[in-house]
Amino acid sequence: MSPVAGGFFEDIIGCYVLGDAGYDSDRYRRDLMSNNNIAVIPGRKNRKIPIDYDKKIYKLRSRIEMFFGKIKENRRLGMRYDKLDSSFLGFITLASLNIFLKSTIS
Incomplete structure (x- = not known):
């Protein structure tokens, strides 16, 4: 898990949390699920068991990043x-x- 993300999402409860494959770890997913969050994070390519995630919601992530780029x-x-x-x-x-x-x- 990213050291920066460790305490970043503690106060977020009951949301979809979008992230790139860099945030893919079992511990991070467990922490998100303990607060009733849904992790929308694709699994890394070297994962032995593929991760299911909502691809429609993940597509919205690119729009968010383009918006911040324009800002x-x-x-x-x-x-x-x-x-x-x-x-x-x-x-x-x-x-x-x-x-x-x-x-x-x-």
């Missing part, structure tokens, strides 16, 4: 120039609206 195209957000969380969140909101409007207009 980071704004230098101000990618470099985190804002000192206050409220102003940073405001610019994330503006960038999100910009992405939404571009996708609906075109």
Whole structure:
């Protein structure tokens, strides 16, 4: 299990948790299941027993990553120039609206 992910999902209860194959471990899956979470993580290629996961939900992961990539195209957000969380969140909101409007207009 990733050392960073160890305590990251302790407060998440009853959700689908999407991750790439780097988060595939039996211990991590057990921790997620103990909080009534559903792990949507593909198994690594070297697993002896293949893991079943919801492929439709996993496809949404690419959309989420593309969204964050588009947000980071704004230098101000990618470099985190804002000192206050409220102003940073405001610019994330503006960038999100910009992405939404571009996708609906075109």
